[in-house]
Amino acid sequence: MVEVKQAQAHEPEAATTTLLPPAAHPGDACSLVDTPALLLDLDAFEDNLRTMQVLAERHGVALRPHAKAHRCPEVALRQVALGAVGICCQKVSEALPFVAAGLRDIHISNEVVGAAKLRLLAELARRARLTVCVDDAQAAQALSEAMLEHKASIGVLIEIDVGQKRCGVQTPEATVELASMLQSLPGLSFLGVQAYHGGLQHKRSLDQRQKACDKAARLVRRHLDALKLAGIPCSIVTGGGTGTAVFDVASGVYTEIQAGSYAFMDTDYGSIDWGEALAFRHSLFLLGTVMSTPTADRAVLDFGLKSTSTESGAPELLGHDGLRCVAVHDEHCILHAASPSDRPALGQKLRLVPSHCDPTFNLHDSLVAIRGDKVEGVWPISARGLSR
Amino acid sequence: MVEVKQAQAHEPEAATTTLLPPAAHPGDACSLVDTPALLLDLDAFEDNLRTMQVLAERHGVALRPHAKAHRCPEVALRQVALGAVGICCQKVSEALPFVAAGLRDIHISNEVVGAAKLRLLAELARRARLTVCVDDAQAAQALSEAMLEHKASIGVLIEIDVGQKRCGVQTPEATVELASMLQSLPGLSFLGVQAYHGGLQHKRSLDQRQKACDKAARLVRRHLDALKLAGIPCSIVTGGGTGTAVFDVASGVYTEIQAGSYAFMDTDYGSIDWGEALAFRHSLFLLGTVMSTPTADRAVLDFGLKSTSTESGAPELLGHDGLRCVAVHDEHCILHAASPSDRPALGQKLRLVPSHCDPTFNLHDSLVAIRGDKVEGVWPISARGLSR
Numbered sequence: 209m210v211e212v213k214q215a216q217a218h219e220p221e222a223a224t225t226t227l228l229p230p231a232a233h234p235g236d237a238c239s240l241v242d243t244p245a246l247l248l249d250l251d252a253f254e255d256n257l258r259t260m261q262v263l264a265e266r267h268g269v270a271l272r273p274h275a276k277a278h279r280c281p282e283v284a285l286r287q288v289a290l291g292a293v294g295i296c297c298q299k300v301s302e303a304l305p306f307v308a309a310g311l312r313d314i315h316i317s318n319e320v321v322g323a324a325k326l327r328l329l330a331e332l333a334r335r336a337r338l339t340v341c342v343d344d345a346q347a348a349q350a351l352s353e354a355m356l357e358h359k360a361s362i363g364v365l366i367e368i369d370v371g372q373k374r375c376g377v378q379t380p381e382a383t384v385e386l387a388s389m390l391q392s393l394p395g396l397s398f399l400g401v402q403a404y405h406g407g408l409q410h411k412r413s414l415d416q417r418q419k420a421c422d423k424a425a426r427l428v429r430r431h432l433d434a435l436k437l438a439g440i441p442c443s444i445v446t447g448g449g450t451g452t453a454v455f456d457v458a459s460g461v462y463t464e465i466q467a468g469s470y471a472f473m474d475t476d477y478g479s480i481d482w483g484e485a486l487a488f489r490h491s492l493f494l495l496g497t498v499m500s501t502p503t504a505d506r507a508v509l510d511f512g513l514k515s516t517s518t519e520s521g522a523p524e525l526l527g528h529d530g531l532r533c534v535a536v537h538d539e540h541c542i543l544h545a546a547s548p549s550d551r552p553a554l555g556q557k558l559r560l561v562p563s564h565c566d567p568t569f570n571l572h573d574s575l576v577a578i579r580g581d582k583v584e585g586v587w588p589i590s591a592r593g594l595s596r
Numbered sequence: 597m598v599e600v601k602q603a604q605a606h607e608p609e610a611a612t613t614t615l616l617p618p619a620a621h622p623g624d625a626c627s628l629v630d631t632p633a634l635l636l637d638l639d640a641f642e643d644n645l646r647t648m649q650v651l652a653e654r655h656g657v658a659l660r661p662h663a664k665a666h667r668c669p670e671v672a673l674r675q676v677a678l679g680a681v682g683i684c685c686q687k688v689s690e691a692l693p694f695v696a697a698g699l700r701d702i703h704i705s706n707e708v709v710g711a712a713k714l715r716l717l718a719e720l721a722r723r724a725r726l727t728v729c730v731d732d733a734q735a736a737q738a739l740s741e742a743m744l745e746h747k748a749s750i751g752v753l754i755e756i757d758v759g760q761k762r763c764g765v766q767t768p769e770a771t772v773e774l775a776s777m778l779q780s781l782p783g784l785s786f787l788g789v790q791a792y793h794g795g796l797q798h799k800r801s802l803d804q805r806q807k808a809c810d811k812a813a814r815l816v817r818r819h820l821d822a823l824k825l826a827g828i829p830c831s832i833v834t835g836g837g838t839g840t841a842v843f844d845v846a847s848g849v850y851t852e853i854q855a856g857s858y859a860f861m862d863t864d865y866g867s868i869d870w871g872e873a874l875a876f877r878h879s880l881f882l883l884g885t886v887m888s889t890p891t892a893d894r895a896v897l898d899f900g901l902k903s904t905s906t907e908s909g910a911p912e913l914l915g916h917d918g919l920r921c922v923a924v925h926d927e928h929c930i931l932h933a934a935s936p937s938d939r940p941a942l943g944q945k946l947r948l949v950p951s952h953c954d955p956t957f958n959l960h961d962s963l964v965a966i967r968g969d970k971v972e973g974v975w976p977i978s979a980r981g982l983s984r
Binding site: 554 | 615616617619630631632664686687689692706707708709710712713716719720731732734735757761762763764765766794885886887888889890891894896898899901902903905906907924925926927928930942943954955958959960961980981982983984
């Protein structure tokens, strides 16, 4: 029996859960946004979208931005409006709000295993043009059976392991064998291959990235040559990302690139060498309030690990030379001020650039879209938490 | 104008967002739980609750478990049912679902700064017995004004920095000065102090923790002595945590302890030396499915950083000697098998122990409560994402 102390003279609990207002309203000054909040600077964001779209179009390569980066349909709609052919999702359930928002061309850039997920995938395939990755004969068989059972059909790409050491077939021979099987399985259309190497994206020097990309492209070409020799048509070669996009589009191998972070530019991507190649701007910010100034050299912000991911480092303050984030606790960021005059005041709001956008988006339910000093919209991050 | 390719012959999108079933249903066998999922082993969980409750009661110290660890009202109701005096929340908005669930004695173990949050705090203070921390005169003034404006009253504790170097007043003199001010501010009742030191909780050896606790307790006593000398009554001394609980309850300083992780026992707490003092069991598990077995020594699970936090390390497989998690990507865990026979099969489900429970809970919308091999309930993690 649950015994809960009932304090006297308190109001009834009705509507307790509706007490929380939105973090911001369109038209608000940015200074009114409640914290912690995730801000999107629309001017920088739109510049980034155009920069990548122009790069892809110049090389005749399709841009299929990765929605795993943001999980936000309003972002995807703007990417498609500018010319993206569709989007990628990494998980089946993640695709749901994008289909609901009207996106109709989605590549699930991942293997899907398990009866519940295959059922959901088939349901989605009846509602949108869907493609999915496979790297295993048994999984391909299960995928085909699910499509048959639910009267759906789906495009299939074979994932090739080009050095990431994650999923994917290992040899051109295995690719040909699996492609032959896929051609014969009902409910499936073999369309091409996926070759993605996340590790390459973050190599610091442009030269290192170029060399690593060339190596991956040579590997992809061996698989493509083997398919050609076997007489198996392959119309899609999808892969690539923000850090390697400039090489991927010029490689002659990829028909589409899957970049995601380019729209936001976290500190991790911000710290790699971009040369003259591309110029992306930071568009994504964490907004925090100084909630304590206990010493002359310390200020504490009101967000932590539950609002920002840290596996690529602490979020960074830009334009505050004497102030830096020295620790991130569950609900606090600890800032160190080089001198007392660098310490922000109690109640002051500060913007920080997250170190890794994908898992940071996944911690927030909404994205506060701002232009200049005004809130333009509050966009639901509808696929937040949809990881099945 | 957003242009979205409309594929032909697709079903209308109605109900797309309702396609996703719950990850599990009460009565299901555990093998049917869809992944990724967060599992709570109720037998181990209930043992842990009893162990800590017994420890606290044996020393006449109140147990006020920290709800920031789990953000799940069903967990808090069970803690209170066993004798906890109430709960702690770290954020104002986090407290909302707990008040809605019937919890009526909540300590906000943190400073609250900003008009929107103070308004919410006052609204909650009209519905439950609330206490909150302050460490600043200006913040105390704003808190009092908010209580007056919204016709509410609240208990106030001064947070003391006992070495964590986060928030909190720095000297006994500052504590006395602030307490005197709090006594005179309308809408506020000065009730005591909070002294929490997160860093101590995780020191590996029992002896190190004992010494660090003693040092913190001596510091607290200096503040308490100064208050006594000034004739200011102090009825609550709250603090302590899972790692130091055994010393905190015996210190003679604390009137209540704020432990949270004891209920779940992540790998970080699991790896510290517990001596003969207390025995907690792992009750919290991440359930993943093997979605790819690309090589003889590699298997890939279908969850990553979006389902488990890693700032305290990768999640761990217990009871699988030849298999370990070697990398955590955004949506994948990479497992390395010592020999081919150690590699799990495609589709197999595996349980891993998370390294840090608090931010891991915050990545999930529900907690699948299991007993033995059956699902007993699916509990909403209602305060997930409520970080304002």
